[in-house]
Amino acid sequence: MLEYINIFYVIFKRDLTLTFREKTDFINSLAFFIIIVLLFPLTFGSKSELLNTIIPGIIWISALLATCLSLETIFRSDFEDGSIEQLVLNRYPLILLVSAKILAHWITFGIPIIVISLTLGVILSLSNEIMMALFITLILGTPILSLLGSVMAVLTMGLHGSMLLSILILPLSMPVLIFSTIAIQNASLGLPIIAETYFLAGILILAITLAPIAAASALRIRLS
Amino acid sequence: MYKWIHQFGSPKYFYDISIPLSKWIAIVCAISFIGGLYGGLVLAPADYQQGDSFRIIYLHVPAAWMSLFVYLVIAFSGAVSLIWHIKITDIIARASAPIGASFTFLALVTGAIWGKPMWGTYWVWDARLTSELILLFLYLGYIALQSAFSDKRIAARAGAILVLIGVINIPIIHYSVEWWSTLHQGPTISKLDKPSIHLTMLIPLLLMVLAFKTFYITTLLIRARSEILGYEYNSSWVKKYVIK
Numbered sequence: 001m002l003e004y005i006n007i008f009y010v011i012f013k014r015d016l017t018l019t020f021r022e023k024t025d026f027i028n029s030l031a032f033f034i035i036i037v038l039l040f041p042l043t044f045g046s047k048s049e050l051l052n053t054i055i056p057g058i059i060w061i062s063a064l065l066a067t068c069l070s071l072e073t074i075f076r077s078d079f080e081d082g083s084i085e086q087l088v089l090n091r092y093p094l095i096l097l098v099s100a101k102i103l104a105h106w107i108t109f110g111i112p113i114i115v116i117s118l119t120l121g122v123i124l125s126l127s128n129e130i131m132m133a134l135f136i137t138l139i140l141g142t143p144i145l146s147l148l149g150s151v152m153a154v155l156t157m158g159l160h161g162s163m164l165l166s167i168l169i170l171p172l173s174m175p176v177l178i179f180s181t182i183a184i185q186n187a188s189l190g191l192p193i194i195a196e197t198y199f200l201a202g203i204l205i206l207a208i209t210l211a212p213i214a215a216a217s218a219l220r221i222r223l224s
Numbered sequence: 225m226y227k228w229i230h231q232f233g234s235p236k237y238f239y240d241i242s243i244p245l246s247k248w249i250a251i252v253c254a255i256s257f258i259g260g261l262y263g264g265l266v267l268a269p270a271d272y273q274q275g276d277s278f279r280i281i282y283l284h285v286p287a288a289w290m291s292l293f294v295y296l297v298i299a300f301s302g303a304v305s306l307i308w309h310i311k312i313t314d315i316i317a318r319a320s321a322p323i324g325a326s327f328t329f330l331a332l333v334t335g336a337i338w339g340k341p342m343w344g345t346y347w348v349w350d351a352r353l354t355s356e357l358i359l360l361f362l363y364l365g366y367i368a369l370q371s372a373f374s375d376k377r378i379a380a381r382a383g384a385i386l387v388l389i390g391v392i393n394i395p396i397i398h399y400s401v402e403w404w405s406t407l408h409q410g411p412t413i414s415k416l417d418k419p420s421i422h423l424t425m426l427i428p429l430l431l432m433v434l435a436f437k438t439f440y441i442t443t444l445l446i447r448a449r450s451e452i453l454g455y456e457y458n459s460s461w462v463k464k465y466v467i468k
Contacts, residue, residue: 151389155382159372167368168386171361172393175400182403203396210392214385217306221381 015104110142133187263428294324302384
């Protein structure tokens with residue numbers, strides 16, 4: 001058991017180290033996220049009530065697009081230098097190793113997205129209720145995107161172009177987007193958001209259970 | 225039983241049996257299509273509320289059913305080919321995808337044409353319309369993934385994983401958009417004991433459903449035959465068939 005925790009930690013730490021050594025991809029996807037969000041006040045004007053209605057949705061759409069960009073890198077370098085084959089060949093369960101990689105992706109991508117979103121929310125003067133709903137939906141939703149997206153990233157790794165990855169991820173992540181925007185709309189009207197929160201949490205649990213299995217078997221198929 | 229499955233799984237046997245099979249099923253398709261269209265467009269009375277424009281139901285409903293049915297066929301054959309590595313299910317999944325995408329597209333287009341006189345607009349952001357549109361994107365993603373690989377076996381198994389995730393996701397998508405907004409009329413036929421549709425309207429509809437299903441099987445068999453030739457291009461029986 002301790003051995004498994006150890007190998008999980010080793011892979012997790014390796015991915016974190018790789019991300020922070022190779023900062024360009026990491027910074028680029030976050031910069032992309034900020035730029036997309038800031039384009040909207042520039043095009044639609046800066047009236048506070050308008051921003052309160054559109055900005056939460058825009059933050060969600062930008063997070064989705066930035067996820068597509070950042071997920072392309074999660075397996076790419078491992079695939080190119082062949083270390084992914086070592087992951088598949090060693091004696092530890094592949095599901096565990098893939099989960100460690102997904103967790104590392106969420107730590108280096110999901111958490112910065114949440115922090116930046118809240119900062120942007122303060123700058124663009126969103127109301128407190130909306131900020132709270134945005135925080136809850138992002139903290140439940142971004143891990144779903146990382147989990148679901150990692151399966152698609154395995155399926156498309158090594159194939160030319162990240163366009164394919166986006167086409168696969170975007171339709172499948174629509175429920176997350178819909179529940180999050182309903183929750184934010186309800187919050188802005190002063191309604192409870194508990195139902196949407198439960199739904200997102202349910203999808204998250206489903207994704208945590210199934211996505212690593214799917215990613216591991218996809219990895220085996222890709223390397224067969 | 226097991227022997228039969230084994231036999232059916234062999235591409236050559238499938239190829240041989242599919243030629244007469246597709247002919248007979250095509251005949252059934254033609255008869256039920258003509259009967260269904262005649263019954264639907266001529267014999268059935270006009271709807272008291274929707275007038276003659278309700279008649280597009282005879283294309284719209286079967287197409288919408290088939291769009292989901294074909295997706296389930298792809299998912300089922302994907303699961304079978306992941307578990308038992310049967311070549312013919314790879315071929316069925318691969319050959320079904322464009323047909324299913326076409327059915328989805330047809331359901332969307334006929335729905336839009338129906339929506340104009342009924343709702344006054346071609347497109348509304350209604351739950352069923354939106355989930356049907358998402359289904360079309362799922363099909364397009366599957367087809368795109370299939371064409372991205374040069375090795376067809378890996379393509380089939382990668383596509384199987386994608387489509388199985390999609391199957392888990394379809395109910396979630398459906399309920400999410402249903403919650404989000406709804407305007408579509410309730411189902412007409414699913415209440416089996418006492419349908420809220422008159423018999424003279426129902427029989428042509430069921431004939432059209434049969435016609436669509438047999439049309440799917442016919443085109444599937446024809447497409448699968450050409451896929452088989454692509455898969456098995458360097459086996460001796462294909463050479464014999466092609467030269468003959």
